Amino acid sequence: MRFARRALRRVPLLALLVALCASCSSAADGPARGSSSSSSSSDEEHVRPPRADAVFDYQLGGPYQPPSGVRAVSRDRTADPAQGRYNICYVNAFQTQPGDAIDKWREKHPKLLLHDGDGELVVDEDWEEPLLDISTARKREALMDIVGPWFDGCAEAGFDAVEPDNLDSYERSEGLLTPEDATAFARLLAERAHQHGLAIAQKNTTDLLDAHERIGFDFAVVEECAHYDECGDFADAYENRVFDIEYGAKDFAKACRAHADELSITLRDRDVRPAGEKGYVYRQC
Secondary structure (H helix, E strand, O other): OOOHHHHOOOOOHHHHHHHHHOOOOOOOOOOOOOOOOOOHHHHHHOOOOOOOOOOEEEOOOOOOOOOOOOOEEEEEOOOOOOOOOEEEEEEEOOEOOOOHHHHHHHHHOHHHEOEOOOOOEOEEOOOOEEEEOOOOHHHHHHHHHHHHHHHHHHHHHOOOEEEEEOOOHHHHOOOOOOHHHHHHHHHHHHHHHHHOOOEEEEEOOHHHHHHHHHHOOOEEEEEOOOOOOOHHHHHHHOOOOEEEEEOOHHHHHHHHHHHOOOOEEEEEOOOOOOOOOOOOOEEEO
16 A cells, blocks of 8 residues: 555454444445355355446545445445445555554564564565565465454455455565565465455556456555556456545546546545544545
8 A cells, every 4th residue: 555554543442343243234336245154155156346436435544424425435354344335344464564463473473474584574664564474385374364364354244345455565575575476375365355255456556467367356446546657557457447546636636537437536635534534535536
């Protein structure tokens, strides 16, 4: 994530427990999915990508009542889904959360954090997040024992899809990770999502667009595709099933001029603040 994750706020444990038990589901773009006790094959048959024209809201800074007309919402995995909408569950799948989470990883899973040749953690300096070590098949499988249940929790809470962030962590790995490593781990994530009836989004990273079908991505959540002149690439790859978030008014206007008839384009403040907070920004084309 390029900007908004800096403001990501963890919801208290009670909210997480409520989310895991919630039965609310999304009716905005099709039948409600909700929790299911059916087999994995049955769940896979019910994977439902979002509509290409669904009006979108990006709520990673904290959940709030979506504006009128919003049909799809992305929220952190510890938050409840938005009733009556298509819900996307944000998961930081390739790096750790900052703060206490780093200490927990060091204590419980030190070998699954990426270290350099001197034994130091390799950290995404923009967010102060250590990278997960996805460099071998064995480590990827071990990481799925941790990240996989987060996806399961999204499904149990009633989300329709997952948005695994930091697919491009290999770019910050000091050469210790490769695009092939990211592709291999993303394939495991896609399989886990589909087993539970969840669609899965590619988050940013045009470098891996050619692999999106092989990985199993169903749609895309992208930041600033107008700013980086990437919107057309994502639109072509995903048949317009793309949610674009712009953080600058000029880039938003540019995206609307070029792609308003194709993509769902949202202007948000860089801290993705909840509605009502000072500095909150939300607009659609």
